Amino acid sequence: MTSDSTSLAAVAALSDDLRRSMYEFIRRAGRAVTRDEAAQSVGISRKLAAFHLDKLVDAGLLTTRYEQPGGLRRVGRTPKVYEPSALDVQVSIPQREPVLLADILIDAVLAETPGESAGEAARRLAGERGRHLGHTERAGLRGARLGPERALTCAQHVLERHGFEPSRDTPTLVRLRNCPFHPLAARAPELVCGINHAFLTGFLTGLDAPAVQATLIPRPGHCCVELGVPGAAGDQEAACGKDAPPESP
Template sequence: MDDSTLAAVAVLSDDLRRRMYGFIRRSDGPVTRDEAADSVGISRKLAAFHLDKLVDVGLLRAGYGRPGETRGVGRAPKVYEPTDLDVQVSIPQREHGLLADILLDAVRTQDPGESGRDAALRVAADRGRELGDAERGRTRPGRLGAERALTCAGQMLERHGFEPARATPTLVRLQNCPFHPLAAKDPDLVCAINHAFLAGFLDGLGATTLTATLAPRPGACCVELGTAVPPASATSPTGA
């Protein structure tokens, strides 16, 4: 949640403002101060105060006049209408829109002979890779060391509500599942999508020193990030 979202929520915590805002959203066109005041049973002057608060946080926009209507001699009334601001508050943070986008793209791009699950995992990996590429563009080019990679990954994870926490210097556990409670309906599918998304992100980031691993824990994300384990040598210590 950014500051503008918190400001909008704070303004809507007032019952009168919330009711006027709902009335204006349901209206077919711009609403005058008198109409807003009548909708909640208060004076025009008090309504103007509350309406201006809604304008200040971006929930409403103000203008002057409706076709053929004036107030006094040649004076158009001030009117209000809703903006496109979309206010969503969730604690802890959820990313249901991201999951829906992945599933929708999977349906649209599913190849002949490809299962719905495989299509979803493919799209999730591609989406994560795109995000990793963008994140890498904001960092210095070249190979990322483990520490730098964990820092970059942690910034993205924080923005998307995973609530990353360093369990050890080389392990990041994700305290929140942004896809909950949908994940509870089909944990195998949603966790696989989440894993593909985060693995794709690391790939796009160029974080070859890190790996995303499925490690389900109650009440937390099913994936954790850690330092990649180098492959075992093909030759044993004894040379056999």
């Protein structure tokens, strides 16, 4: 899936009616299209078409090369042609990760064995996917020592990219304000939350952060998992105090 910034840039480029019409024309053409053809499709000048086509190229929606239309060899300058890129644009606010969940579930069905249910396979594969992500992030730290608070900071940055909307409530507690697997999690909470918990537990294992744990704490409107250091002084009181009702006088 594309990153948020890439997807938003693509959507912004297509917000212009002329660009969107040219882009749709090029997709329907089923072949590379010249600048003149794109201009004629929307009834504008070749120069104005070049401006809009370049915007679509900059946004990653089109690719360009130089070739003669129809593959014919002609005398003179070879024109630039445009065709759709492989960019897959998906925008969701708040961010969702249905592809990640779908990949895990498909792999689980394909890997299911007589001694392992699809749900068990899904949790196992989610853990493996999380460990791979953690290993990748750990490698980028070049062997630097990773204490609990630094591990949580690293986790914040990574999980922000995946749409969890992490919030550092205390130095040793990160709550996840968004469930990137919603609304699927609402349909099968035990299955999806179990996959999510296994994924985040695997991530911490791959990150080599044994002092930090992923804990299942379902709360309405939030992700079902939070990351923290068990028994950290003052953190449990601070976390509980946020949701606890005021004491009666």
